[in-house]
Amino acid sequence: MASLLLSHSANRGCSFVAPQAKLGATNVQLIKRHYTSTGTDWHLHCSIRVPDLTYDHYELTDDQGGEKPGRYSFSPDELVLVDRGYSHRAGVARVLNAGAQVLVRWNPGLFPLEARHGQALVQLPRLRALGEGQAAECPVQFVWNQKTYPLRLGALRKSQLAAKRALRRAQRKAQKNGTHAQAEALELTGYVLVLTSDTTLP
Numbered sequence: 001m002a003s004l005l006l007s008h009s010a011n012r013g014c015s016f017v018a019p020q021a022k023l024g025a026t027n028v029q030l031i032k033r034h035y036t037s038t039g040t041d042w043h044l045h046c047s048i049r050v051p052d053l054t055y056d057h058y059e060l061t062d063d064q065g066g067e068k069p070g071r072y073s074f075s076p077d078e079l080v081l082v083d084r085g086y087s088h089r090a091g092v093a094r095v096l097n098a099g100a101q102v103l104v105r106w107n108p109g110l111f112p113l114e115a116r117h118g119q120a121l122v123q124l125p126r127l128r129a130l131g132e133g134q135a136a137e138c139p140v141q142f143v144w145n146q147k148t149y150p151l152r153l154g155a156l157r158k159s160q161l162a163a164k165r166a167l168r169r170a171q172r173k174a175q176k177n178g179t180h181a182q183a184e185a186l187e188l189t190g191y192v193l194v195l196t197s198d199t200t201l202p
Helices: 002-010 089-097 124-128 160-177 183-188
Strands: 027-037 041-050 054-062 078-082 101-105 135-144 147-157 191-196
Parallel strands (some): 027 078
């Protein structure tokens, strides 16, 4: 998973998978939402097949159209890559119930996790021990509809510059929404956080 995190750090928003990563899945599906603004906000939801970069699903909605994996279909031979907006238990559970594997940026505010065996997940002390550019991972799980799903949580500490930028974005977003960001959530912006169910990813 370290190569995954390093790849994402170097190519933010472009790729989650390192070029030489060996995948257990035979097909990779990348799900994205694009924003457009022409006086009215429109959202384009799409699914892209990797590595041939062909689109196999389009859906245009207004600004009420949320990021829901329920818009898409999945198969057991797939690795599904989704961005932070899709980081919630219902969507990830749907991917896993279809037999596919998932790779998603973790959104701690929307996606509660547990340590294995249902223990409380305490991640900050371990994250603080990471040096800039260092990565680590740990086994985690989540519960949805009384079913437990095991995952791996990977973390990479951002550079000081990247961490400051991420912190400012989070603070501006909270101010715009009229909310108060929790101290832990603000500290977590200093890391790239990724969840996956695929045990073959390096």
